[in-house]
Amino acid sequence: MFIIGFINLFMRILKKIINLFTKKQKIDKEIEDIQNKCPHFHKSLKSVRKRLDSTTIVIRWVCDECCLPIGYPNDKEQQNYIK
Numbered sequence: 181m182f183i184i185g186f187i188n189l190f191m192r193i194l195k196k197i198i199n200l201f202t203k204k205q206k207i208d209k210e211i212e213d214i215q216n217k218c219p220h221f222h223k224s225l226k227s228v229r230k231r232l233d234s235t236t237i238v239i240r241w242v243c244d245e246c247c248l249p250i251g252y253p254n255d256k257e258q259q260n261y262i263k
């Protein structure tokens with residue numbers, strides 16, 4: 181009985197996770213579509229994470245509308261930002 185309860189719990193967690201990952205994928209795709217269509221009219225220098233899964237913070241030109249990092253600042257721009 182204990183084993184069956186354990187397997188049920190495991191299956192419930194797995195089902196929930198798969199469901200969430202599917203939703204996350206859908207949301208990521210939606211964000212990507214919006215960012216692909218964005219003309220990136222306005223940009224600002226912002227501190228962003230280097231990659232989604234990293235904790236390294238870097239300075240990038242980021243689109244004000246769709247939040248996509250679209251360029252690297254040159255040394256002067258970077259210095260001005262840090263000041």
Ligand SMILES: [Zn+2]
Nearest residue numbers: 218220243246
């Ligand atoms: Zn944009």
